[in-house]
Amino acid sequence: MGVVVQNIERTDKQLAEGLGASGVATVHEAQGRKGLLASYMRPIYPGARIGGTAVTISVPPGDNYMVHAAIEQCQDGDILVIAPTSPCEDGYFGDLLATSAQARGVKGLIIDAGVRDVRDLQEMGFPVWSKRVFAQGTIKASLGSVNVPVVCAGAYILPGDVIVADDDGVCVVSRQEAADVLEKARKREANEEDKRQRLAGGELGLDMYGFRQKLTDMGLKWI
């Protein structure tokens, strides 16, 4: 522990933003239903939808010293990802850190712990997905690391990976797969639009997808 990795390879910014525009549910499907963070990761206010590149921070429980070190490593289009080394719900992050992060172009925060000053964060337009909202402060006494691999809310995240977050939750896309996943996500969206119109017109999924026959073959009885 105790390193700050300064040069990381980031996913292309256009890709990250494109994935952000597709949204979590679509991206998650497009990459084969992997990369989702735990369902307890909730937005502090509704309506935000972002895609960006991860700057990861491994922090001790109740200690936010390394968050300050991480902000220097951020650039336009990044998303901070904070993972404590043991379970913690303290409020590592508030409006001052958000002000600093926003000044460097950071688009939001993903934290497997607590956050505070949530009203200010909403007014600033700085979205956060967190395990808790909690005013409990942290100390600055121990080292952690910046831009190392982390497990955050059950997902393995490398620095430079794409983070997609919206009202459905948070998903990570690996840098290597981002272009491919974006292409698949866009195909899904195009495909879904057609289905949506047919379903809105009253056509049944049972018929449109051919499920009626398959279910009958499996033994389903209509009684």
Add this chain to the structure above:
Amino acid sequence: MGVVVQNIERTDKQLAEGLGASGVATVHEAQGRKGLLASYMRPIYPGARIGGTAVTISVPPGDNYMVHAAIEQCQDGDILVIAPTSPCEDGYFGDLLATSAQARGVKGLIIDAGVRDVRDLQEMGFPVWSKRVFAQGTIKASLGSVNVPVVCAGAYILPGDVIVADDDGVCVVSRQEAADVLEKARKREANEEDKRQRLAGGELGLDMYGFRQKLTDMGLKWI
């Protein structure tokens, strides 16, 4: 397992809508404080208030095949009720299924599991009460049943029962009791309005309800 019951007896639509207008807290009181679903069932957006007739779906964990079969059974004024056979927080339902359900007149969804595309659902005006918001997808591999009795979030629900849901949660009213409960609910409302005005005027519940004497008799000391 593996049946779709096609002809169910539904509670009268007017009754269901009337109960919906009374709201969960009033209906729950009016029927003797029973029928409430667990408190973890929360609306995906605030402000919705519905009453309708249950189309129930018993589903395997992580498998939403039967939801497609259920939509064909729906008619105007119905509410979908999805109960997995073992605990699951996967996102069984999203905007495409909601589009299809809405096209058939379904008023909303109650699901003891996860839901996704919540921003789209809010924009469509399709309310959902769920255990989780989670983008995790489901498969289509196993049978379940439609319009069978289910236990959903701790409440026993029969197809055709009335579901009432608002910001306070979700409540079920049995088909047999719906008319009686609606009558009692309306009496409560009339009665409450009078009390509300007296309380707003500064009268104390201690006096209005005669509690002061009773509490003193029970031994309460004012010191």
Add this chain to the structure above:
Amino acid sequence: MGVVVQNIERTDKQLAEGLGASGVATVHEAQGRKGLLASYMRPIYPGARIGGTAVTISVPPGDNYMVHAAIEQCQDGDILVIAPTSPCEDGYFGDLLATSAQARGVKGLIIDAGVRDVRDLQEMGFPVWSKRVFAQGTIKASLGSVNVPVVCAGAYILPGDVIVADDDGVCVVSRQEAADVLEKARKREANEEDKRQRLAGGELGLDMYGFRQKLTDMGLKWI
């Protein structure tokens, strides 16, 4: 059990309101990071921010008889604090009690249990911080006490203490320390404003706080 303490010493109303204006995160820091209620205490609607003096209620599980007795003890600027003697999520409090409380000048409710009629409460502008939203009703069968010390959501609260609550949660400030904490809170706010501007201008916390040297001395490696 079974007492209503009628004459309590309240913190000065100006102090309580001043602390409310500073907000939970600032007050909690200003008093040395103590007094915070558990993170599961959440507001029923966003945006409320209050400071007031505690009228405490120790209640049996599932029984709200004493809440009626407590309202008589309330005066302008008070905040109700309800703590059950064993864990409970029933809805002790709804719009009628809120109407009565509001008529006496009560600013809101803190309850380590459930609340209902939340839509009405929002429309009335009566904020509540609770463990649950749950329509489950309570009975009136047993005594409890009003204005005795309670443990509410993990915090020890005396009648007359200051309660501060906003979107970040709930914090208690003891009557004896309120003036001192308010002074410290205001200093923090003044101090933070300056920092906020420097951070917004792009200055790094690493430099502004002198962390860079300290972290290096502790062994942090930039690689």
Add this chain to the structure above:
Amino acid sequence: MGVVVQNIERTDKQLAEGLGASGVATVHEAQGRKGLLASYMRPIYPGARIGGTAVTISVPPGDNYMVHAAIEQCQDGDILVIAPTSPCEDGYFGDLLATSAQARGVKGLIIDAGVRDVRDLQEMGFPVWSKRVFAQGTIKASLGSVNVPVVCAGAYILPGDVIVADDDGVCVVSRQEAADVLEKARKREANEEDKRQRLAGGELGLDMYGFRQKLTDMGLKWI
């Protein structure tokens, strides 16, 4: 609420005991994977395995008055099933009630709430499956009902149904299906014994069940 149903039809005692001997996992499989209570229902001590007929009790939260009324309805081979009408973890049941129940031939208790005196209960050989161990006492102030249908830990249970409980948890078998389920359970056991010996001898399930070909057909790659 407020009834004691005195004459219930019980499943045949031999059937109940036979199902108890088969155990929860086998019975649950034999009846098509239904009837399991939630996984939070745990035994207060390891090693107990029982099968018996349900005497059900619907109780208010924190009130054990009806448990006393229920014991009179018990006979040899029964199992008490206690379900509160709203979530509660109070200790409804201790060594005195167990002494009384045991004197009437009751084999154990299933309770979706708390239990206490667990050391005494273990010494008496009176097994309990509960949501919590908790010394919190209850009151005797309100009515409930005995031998009515209940939802207990997510399972719908009728009086006279068979309860099977062991270290794996708790399962209910309906009276109508008990004989059929027992027969299927016994077939499973006979069948499993043969499989166990082949697996113990080193034969692979992949081969024994013919899974290797099926998995390959589904696209599984060995690399």
Add this chain to the structure above:
Amino acid sequence: MGVVVQNIERTDKQLAEGLGASGVATVHEAQGRKGLLASYMRPIYPGARIGGTAVTISVPPGDNYMVHAAIEQCQDGDILVIAPTSPCEDGYFGDLLATSAQARGVKGLIIDAGVRDVRDLQEMGFPVWSKRVFAQGTIKASLGSVNVPVVCAGAYILPGDVIVADDDGVCVVSRQEAADVLEKARKREANEEDKRQRLAGGELGLDMYGFRQKLTDMGLKWI
């Protein structure tokens, strides 16, 4: 923060041991059903039953520095009570600290966090009631306090109060009330022995306690 109170008034040792012998359920009832710690406080091994005087420790999350300072303050018959200032499940305490505590006559540990080396602790006969078993280590970087009032698992505990702990959980008895509570506890025990024998002989609680008439008067129907 940052004080060690060296001279505390302890409850008389005989009283504490007497209360320990009565056990948690009896003591909790005898003192009017108060003082119970949360039900998540579980023993690391079954069968221990202790009563002793509290040496309290308020600790930062993830930092066990003050536990070392506390051990010096312990004497024969004490029980350590550790309460973190924000929720934490780290393992503050293991076999080395237990060895040191045991050498000073400490009878056990109550901790609203984690503990580790549980197999060693069992072999040493050093019982612990904790929120978690977790090997996660702690640091030694920040001050806390010894022998100050704490809220531990929802109960307010002063140094020198009596702690009673057994398989049913943990209860605190205030120093001032200990003698009175012990007397009441012993009366309960004497009284219970008589009841136990009558119940074991088949007499019903319904009759023995006179509940049959009361329940009938309340409206209970036997059908």
Add this chain to the structure above:
Amino acid sequence: MGVVVQNIERTDKQLAEGLGASGVATVHEAQGRKGLLASYMRPIYPGARIGGTAVTISVPPGDNYMVHAAIEQCQDGDILVIAPTSPCEDGYFGDLLATSAQARGVKGLIIDAGVRDVRDLQEMGFPVWSKRVFAQGTIKASLGSVNVPVVCAGAYILPGDVIVADDDGVCVVSRQEAADVLEKARKREANEEDKRQRLAGGELGLDMYGFRQKLTDMGLKWI
């Protein structure tokens, strides 16, 4: 998804067993407090302590098809590690699978889901650390993968890594670091034995570790 990696590099068996003998708490400290699985991973019976090499299985929720494929990949000294792709508490594993695994020399199972037949598993001496004990069965319908990297209960695990598990929980040690960690673990143990004897003799940690001066310098007051 859908691969079985057949040739993995395993950590040396002696190293794995040596780490197992050191135990979770020691190994976790020795490797710098990382690699611990979540505290909800508990042994199904007390007293087991194992060290072995991971055969990892990524499974769909509620589907144990791939466990059968994994057993063929096991050899003497391995430990199975099962991680579902979304949260699940179903019982993926019981006595038949354990029989088969044990026949191939597998030492135990780590599963971030449920397990059943726990009494049989204890009798067989096949230890399991799991999130739940739950009899709920699984299906065999979908592919997963064997010997791919997984996140299990919050820890990132590669096939061939060392798993250490005992009553304190579960820890992973990477193959590359195993030799170094074992050496450090043994040094800790030697060092601890000396400390244990001094502490048992009554020497205080405050003095033995030199904490008294440091705490005083930090501002701790003895009063």
